[in-house]
Amino acid sequence: ETGVTQTPRHLVMGMTNKKSLKCEQHLGHNAMYWYKQSAKKPLELMFVYSLEERVENNSVPSRFSPECPNSSHLFLHLHTLQPEDSALYLCASSRDSSSGIVAEQFFGPGTRLTVL
C-alpha cells in the first residue's frame, strides 16, 4: 500500500447526480493532487493543493469542485457531469515543492467513475 486511500473505488452516476470522491493520505505530506486518467490520453492534472491552499487549476470545468479541509484529506465534489467525464480519478500526495525540488508523488488506487 502507498499510504494514500481513495473511496469509493467504483462509482456509477447519472448526469443529474451529485457525488463526492474522497482521498486520505497517512504520509505526513502537505501537497495533494487530483488527476484524471482517460484511455489513450496522458495523465491530466486537475487540481493541486499545497499547504491546504489551491495552487493549480488547469481550466477544469466548474462541475468539478475540490475541497481540502486539512493536509490529510482531499475531496472532489461532482455535479451535473457529462459522459465524457467517465475516467479513472487518481489522488496523489507529496512533500510540497516550496524548496524548489519537485518530489515523488504517492498515488491512491483511484476511483473508476462512469457517468451514464
Next chain:
Amino acid sequence: SQQGEEDPQALSIQEGENATMNCSYKTSINNLQWYRQNSGRGLVHLILIRSNEREKHSGRLRVTLDTSKKSSSLLITASRAADTASYFCATAGSGNTPLVFGKGTRLSVIA
C-alpha cells in the same frame, strides 16, 4: 511543452529478457521520475533522477538521463511476468511547477 513522450508505446518480451523504455522531453528539467501502473490501479513511484545525475540503479531497474539530448531510458533486467504494467516518465521543471506525465509504455512480459 515539458511533457515527456515514452517510446515505444507498447513492448512485448519473454520472461528473462531485458526491457528498455525511452522518454524524450522538450524543456529543461529539475528531475525526471519513472512510475509504474498496473491495470486500473494507481501509479507507483519507481525512481527519481536529478538533472545533475547521469545514471541511477534500484534493484533490477537502471535509469539513465542525458540532458543534452533531453532523453531518459528505463531498463528492467531479467524481466518477470509481474513486471507487466504501463510505465510512465514524468518531468519536473524548476520551482513549483507540477509533474508532467507522458502517455506511457505498455509492457507485457510473457511467461
